[in-house]
Amino acid sequence: MIIAESLTRRFGSTTALDGFDLDVPAGTVHGLLGPNGAGKTTAVRILTTLLRPDAGRARVAGHDVVREADRVRARIGLVGQQAAVDEQLTGRQNLEMFGRLHHLGAATARRRARDLLDRFDLAEAADRPAGKYSGGMRRRLDLAAGLLTDPVVLFLDEPTAGLDPRGRAEVWRTIRSLAADGTTVLLTTQYLEEADQLADALAVIDHGRVVAAGTSDELKGRLADDRLDVVVRDPERLGEAAALLARVGDGEPRVDPDRRLASVPVRDRVAALTEVARQLTTNGVEAEDIGVRRPTLDEVFLAITARSAA
Template identity: 60%
Template sequence: MGEIAEPIVVAEGLHKSFGETRALRGVDLAVPAGTVCGVLGPNGAGKTTLIRILATLSDPDAGTARIAGHDVVREAGRVRELIGLAGQYAAVDEKLTGRGNLRMFGRLYHLSRAGARRRADELLERFGLMGAADRQVAGYSGGMRRRLDLITSLILRPRVLFLDEPTTGLDPRSRNEIWEAIRELVADGTTVLLTTQYLDEADHLADAIAVVDHGRVIAEGTPDALKAGIGDRLDVALEDDAQVPLAARVLGGLTGGEPETGGEPGRLSVALRGGGVRLADVVRELDGAGVAAADVGLRRPTLDEVFLQLTGHRATAVPGRDGEAAGERAGEKVGEKVKEGV
């Protein structure tokens, strides 16, 4: 095993409020260089506010944050030279070609004309867009637009890249293309902070995950460690759906847990906490109660099940929290105007 890299992103005791809404309530985070950190949480949990503070788009009310040792408030200009940011929606000009977009951004980043042309061609070639380089972006697929948006944030070779829901609305093939691009960046040493509500995305990409809820980091660790923390699951498929209540009583008595039926007829799943259960014992107990099982198996929980266990809900919008999310967005718009005036 290699040595653990020093943290390149550090947050300590971050607080942020928008009016009466407390978006962050003392967030601590440390992200080693050259890794992917998935920041997960329901809408309104505070993850977007956290990313905006780290990206110098909003100032914390209390606490500190540093990128590569530079304070995001006192040294915001220096931090912006070290980071890239790609939001949920492709921020590219549809009337320009892919090459034209990259050259334009290169010039906006103060590259020379020759430097902007050279860097545009490098990125188009590397990320598989050279064949479409001279087509208008209006004719690009959604996945191609997202790839183009991603590589515009790489023009200055950022040490830290913030990705906010990078594959929202994409088909599976396009999502895989974005995933591969992210892996390439990390292999070259870029550190990525990824916010996503696609938990399989975090599972595939993230070296570590921080789960944010109600403005706090409530759990963190590798995907495997988080899964191990809630224990394996026992899944049972029944031959007769009418036997679900009886099977649930048997499994509850055997495991001490409360079986869940989910949305699939004739199937139950129960978390195994505090020790394993032998499949032979499960089959024997079900058979003794007259329950016919078509299949019995043990498995590691999914990240979605971890999220549900930690937060009490799945990784979607949370009823009653829309006001918090709206307050966060409104506060951030004010923050943007303040920044623009500086």
């Protein structure tokens, strides 16, 4: 549904995109991650026809973003980083206004506004000024506006920026609902938990190009081993626990005396967990806690971008 090949874009002496590639299948949520200045917003602006690339090509919903820009615009929705709602107008008036701006007839705009207010759980607040909405409600109204033309592809650029945890959870539920209904979603975000929760696949962009891609689990498994953690009851026996972990692990154990924690990377999580539990019991080292932990997406992201910078 979205294909980008070797997209390049420069602003003076700054290269924002440098051979950017992307392939997003229909009906999926695809996360685009990257640090500030990595090129995420520039990529979205090109894919939504707001900016022309200097080189490369891209197709969205089957149409070239440069040669068929009008056809692309007719099939996409875009929700930017800031909620684009008029706080003086009611939720209903906002949606009807956006519908008319999209050249929908008055009756069609009213019907689409009513349907979307129901869909986004805003019907009870439909006739209240948007300025009295919570942050999560305003963001849902913004998402509704992005769906007025029933797009097949929806671009969400930092959709939960500035929201509190409750507002973020509301938007997450909405995005899951959109994906379940078959909408293809490209999501840019700096919240790695958000990408982990929502995205079917991820692309990490740094210095204008994709430096890693795959599912969340694939990225975690490819770039970092699981870790086997043991918390001992007696801090005097932490060294013994670390020595036992060295026998079963696939690397040098790390020791955190303050937490009474010894940790080691492992590849075969079940075998390592079973063996270290047996060894601890045999040697009389009492564990307060023991478990295998997958690396977080935050850790993977930092590892990827550090390698990219290097």
